[in-house]
Every structure is written in structure tokens, then in C-alpha cells.
Amino acid sequence: LKLQLEELVGDNDTARELIVRDYHANPDAPSAAQVSATLDELDSLSDNELLDFTTLARVFGYPSTAEAQDSAMSSRGYRAMAGIPRLQFAHVDLLVRSFGSLQGLLAATSDDLQSVEGIGSMWARHIREGLSQLAESTIADRLA
Template structure:
């Protein structure tokens, strides 16, 4: 569990950095694949620990509770990351990427070219110099009490996080399922997320 905690801490660090870059509009494919790789490493380690818990039986209950606490948000954040950055936004491509990443041998998981390929990009692309833009699933998914269906509607209507951040109140309100009150909640939620991210980055330095 101590090793898993270290992996999770590293995941949180790179995830916080990605969030800052998303708000600044400076994300590269390398930033995305770093978070994706870390999330998958954490997931695989958790699976290994679950096997030990099964062997321990009732004695493993405390470890199981600690594991559940450590893994909160990992799966949903990884899914949102893929929805944000896969070259092909369709559900079929998402399912294929999830399956492809899960089947990767450990050595290939460390290969960003292979991860880029599974994500729908050229395997030979220079990930450090390849700019990408989030669709908005990951950030919007962190706003409290915002249903997934509404998140989908916003992303489909405004077509990107930059456009969502720049949207006027009438533009947000016109999206199916939003309206005046929810538009204000979204604006406030985005502002708070930026503030929280600044604090998180400060604490990590």
C-alpha cells in the first residue's frame, strides 16, 4: 500500500499540472500520456493488491478500505481523460482505447509512442511538441452536481474547453439542460477549480 500511495501521489502531481495547462491552453500530447500512463500504473497495482486481499479473507478488510480510499476518482478521471483527448471522439474508439491500454504489456505501457498510437495518433509523433486541446469532459466532470448528460451536451455544443471557458452566459444557458441557474453554477465551479488548482500546485512545490 505504501508503494501504491507513492504512485497515487505522483499521479496527483501530473494530473494537477495537466489541469493547470488545460486552463492556460498549453497542453501537449506528452502531458496527457504522462497522466494516462500513471493512472494505468496505479490501476494495475491496485489489481495486484486486490488479489492479496482475497487471499487474506476477513483479515484483509482494513487493507481493502485503505485501497478503496486511495483509488477514489482514478477510474473516472482516466475515462474523462480519454474522452477529452482521443483523436476519435466516438464511443467505439473509447472502448477500443480502454481495452488496448488494459492489454498492454508493462514494457509497452512505458512507451509513449505505443500509448499515442492507441489514443489514435501517429506512433512516431514527437509528443513533447504536439499540442492538443481538451474537449472539456475532465474539467466539467469535477463541477459538483453537474449531470454527465449535461456535461456531454455542453461539450457537443461548444466543442472544446477553450470555447467553454470563453462562452458567454447566453451561450451556456442555451445548451440543453443548462439554463440560467446552472450556467451560473458552472461559471462559479470553473472559477473555483482554477483557484483549487493554483493552491494544489503551490502545495506541491
């Protein structure tokens, strides 16, 4: 029963960390300390506070002004890249820091990916294929 529950619920700790990495206000990818502090602060919020966008914006490091709440947010790509099999977090972090956003990663060619230190031609092709599959499945999901 415990295994079934874990399979249904998944690894929430990892998912929460990746969400913080994707959307934290730090213009660069957030540091491990910032991620940890944000997760701790999220854990301390009540259910009502978790539903308040102003509170969430503050926790994620955004100003609580009306203008800030109206601005668009885009994913850095940590969660998407985590779905690519056998890709280590260190490589994901290097790639996200190099390309800055999920859109930047999706637009990258194999040669662009290979230009990142530590990413060889074989890994670049594997990553490019994973990103292409992600884009295709996202489009298919939207059309369904």
C-alpha cells in the same frame, strides 16, 4: 480496510474513461465504442508499452509520426467538468461537444452556457461558478 483502499485509490475506471474522452484523437468527442475500444487496448499493453509515447499515441488514435508527437494536446474538459457537483454526464457531454475544449468552456459566459440545449439559467450559473473555482484553484496550485 477495503473502504480505506477505495478512498485512497478512487474510481480509476471513471478516471481512465475521462482521460480517454479528454485526449482521444477523434476531432469530435469520442463515441462510447471508441472509448471502450481504447480502454480495452490500454488494458492489453505491457508496463513497458504503457511508457512508450509512440504506442500511447497510436492507442489514442494519433499518427505515430514525429510531427504528431510534437504537436500540443489540450483537454476537452471532461475531467474538469466531472468535478462540478451534481452535474450529470449528459450535460457534461453536451457542453464539451458545444465548446470543444476546456479553454472554450473556461471562456464561456453564463449566457453562452445557457445557449446549450438542456442548460437552464440556474445550471449555467452553477457551471460557470464551478469553472471559475476550477480556474482559481489551478492558478493557486501553480503559484504554490
